[in-house]
Amino acid sequence: MNVLSTLISIAARLVLAAASIVLFLVVLAAGLVIFGVVLLWSLIRGRKPTLHTATFRRAAEFRSQAFRPGAMHGMNGSRAPRGEVIDAEVREVREVPNADPRLER
Template sequence: MLSALVSFAVRLLLAVATVVLVLALMGVALVTMLGLMIWSLVRGRKPVVDLSGFARARRFRAGSGSKRAPVGEVVDVEVREVRPEQARLEP
């Protein structure tokens, strides 16, 4: 009975500590973002919020990639043997 109570208390303590840590990290990220935006405004530049990555992710569907037009005829590279004395480039 006592070990179950201690185990529950430890689990509750770890859960609360995890929630506090996540909220603290989100707070640090928010303060950093606001600080950078204010620094940008102080320097006379408009803060740029680029959300194009989210729009691309919304349009993306796995397996439904766009069909590309054929590039054209593929030409193989001609093979040429290089002897060791010719391998070095001279300036």
């Protein structure tokens, strides 16, 4: 009985390993096919295929800011001010209705 359960256990593990490898290969093939279709579609439309990595770059910059010297917070969680505060009055700039465009240079 012990030999039979060992053989069944080994067979189940082999089937599970084979199914995992097949699933991995199917997902890899699907990803490559989707990548190829998107690449061909962008080339047919005449656009250069690009990778949008700005999100990863921003995340890396955010992580690097946490480990800079002087980035530690005070006891109450506030940081020291980094520079002067400038108070500017906001006003609307309107166009002159009868302005000569040759005089704007």
